[in-house]
Amino acid sequence: QQQVKQSPQSLIVQKGGISIINCAYENTAFDYFPWYQQFPGKGPALLIAIRPDVSEKKEGRFTISFNKSAKQFSLHIMDSQPGDSATYFCAARRGASGGSYIPTFGRGTSLIVHP
Amino acid sequence: EAQVTQNPRYLITVTGKKLTVTCSQNMNHEYMSWYRQDPGLGLRQIYYSMNVEVTDKGDVPEGYKVSRKEKRNFPLILESPSPNQTSLYFCASSLYASGVYNEQFFGPGTRLTVL
Numbered sequence A: 001q002q003q004v005k006q007s008p009q010s011l012i013v014q015k016g017g018i019s020i021i022n023c024a025y026e027n028t029a030f031d032y033f034p035w036y037q038q039f040p041g042k043g044p045a046l047l048i049a050i051r052p053d054v055s056e057k058k059e060g061r062f063t064i065s066f067n068k069s070a071k072q073f074s075l076h077i078m079d080s081q082p083g084d085s086a087t088y089f090c091a092a093r094r095g096a097s098g099g100s101y102i103p104t105f106g107r108g109t110s111l112i113v114h115p
Numbered sequence B: 001e002a003q004v005t006q007n008p009r010y011l012i013t014v015t016g017k018k019l020t021v022t023c024s025q026n027m028n029h030e031y032m033s034w035y036r037q038d039p040g041l042g043l044r045q046i047y048y049s050m051n052v053e054v055t056d057k058g059d060v061p062e063g064y065k066v067s068r069k070e071k072r073n074f075p076l077i078l079e080s081p082s083p084n085q086t087s088l089y090f091c092a093s094s095l096y097a098s099g100v101y102n103e104q105f106f107g108p109g110t111r112l113t114v115l
Helices: none
Strands: A004-007 A010-014 A019-025 A030-038 A045-050 A056-059 A062-067 A072-077 A086-094 A109-114 B004-007 B010-013 B019-025 B031-038 B042-051 B054-057 B076-078 B087-094 B110-114
Touching (some): A004 A086, A010 A019, A019 A030, A030 A062, A045 A072, A086 B042, B004 B087, B019 B031, B019 B110
Parallel strands (some): A010 A109
Antiparallel strands (some): A019 A072, A062 A072, A086 A109, B004 B019, B031 B042, B042 B054, B087 B110
């Protein structure tokens, strides 16, 4: 059972364009939604994260939009650059309210930004 | 430098030959975990540890063992490796299991091939 569904699997964008990656979750107990960026040969690294009490969080060119009622969240990369080419993972996790602390990851999106 | 280290980075072995992948962190983190990454499946948690001598199963624990005798180390043990355990493995750590600002740091990965 895939608790976090991520799309698209791959994405090609021109330099300067907007990259959009979407994730949907099922478990309403999730209360922390991080996005990770992974370059080839490296481990994932936290990019940006959001709690469900806000609808949007922006850090530089990266923005998370969160729709609690639809149980969806998305990553927007504005002015995409070739250096943004990487695999992006969304994730969802239950917090200290109890239960499993196991984070659930989406299957990843391979982003290629052409110069 | 704050980091998570794994060894070895690459390993080719044969079915049934016991192996250990080491993981160490120098950030005094309480929470450590192991993931495997497979194409199209994203990251799946194998085992996690909330603190010394406290470990629990993740989503895909079959065929793996872990131990947490010291806070900084969390080795992954494959008692009798099989070809379906061929994968890219990541160790990760965070200060605690949950929390808004509780960033998870990943190691560089270990690529394991079981023939």
